[in-house]
Amino acid sequence: MGHTPAADPRRGDTVVIDASWHEPERFAEIFHCYFPGIHRYVAGRLGADAADDIAAETFLTAYRRRDRFDPARGAMRSWLFGIATNLVGRHRRSEARHLRTLAHTPAGGPQPGHEERVADEVSAGAVRGALAEALRGLSPGDRDVLLLVALGDCTYPEVAEALGLKDGTVASRLNRARRKLRDALGGVDPTLITEEYER
Template identity: 35%
Template sequence: MEGDADALGLLFDRHSDAVFRYCLSRTGSWHDAEELVSVTFLEAWRQRSSLTLQRDSLLPWLLGVATNAARNNARSVRRYEQFLDRLPHTQYVPDHATAAAERIDTERQVQDLLAATKALTDGERDVLLLCVMNGYSYEDTAASLGIRVGTVRSRANRAKKKLRAAAPHLLADTLENPTSLESRLS
């Protein structure tokens, strides 16, 4: 049992930054990204006895868990907001007093990018976020999402074309140099 905790600690040390950047690029919220990282590694702990390596790394599996956790979180938030809309009181306003200026700027940049991805399908958005904005290989993305590499390539190309047409000012630097966004998110 103690060895399992040590192994999870090493797994967290090795991959938490990558999972965090991916979650931040999905949600646009520093806080939500931290929560999704927690959920992802809690799931790794829960399934520790049945985990198997894919291509010498658990990162693809972790990113797949993070993808599902982000979708579940978005669905929960949507339901909660729908519930609040039915109540006869004012709309919830988040407290931004504790957020640092740099985090707010980064969140705004990611939110602008997420707004530009509204026209994409879920599959195109997942591939874009993993490959283009977070710099993962097509193979790792395919393993994370449980799809073929050819599907990843076609979704990435479609997503890039749609985004270049919809928001070229947001993507000019990111699509040509994905690490620029990665460095802003770390």
């Protein structure tokens, strides 16, 4: 069921959008098309406040460098995620702080009077903490790949284009990251606390 480049709708868009880079008045189209996705990705990594700035900076950087965007080397979407990842990479301390904060923040308020739920909340909190700590402990390269997939909804080839990696490297980084997360979750069976995450 693999997509050929021609069958991938995002690729089709790319050609149209690439042409419009050179028409400043159509910049808004590109922006509206990709800003929400980039913002979601950056917000997940650095928090919502920082995301407003970094996501905007991603597009400004892209605009400034529009002449160097080469559709032959990859899709617009990958290119933008690459720029965003690069900018996020400038804020590793912010990201670490963000993850530390998440590790110590409960998912939701406890539900007094319902003993089972309270027990589940404790377990959910432990998972959150372990997960956030594990994310913080990943190497920057592994974390970039994992979060482009998890937050950016990027395919392997898109991640490869965004980061300038080989497909195989993307796969091995992702596998390593997932293994580390699983190890960090240890005895906690994530499936048991699924409901607590559905907000």
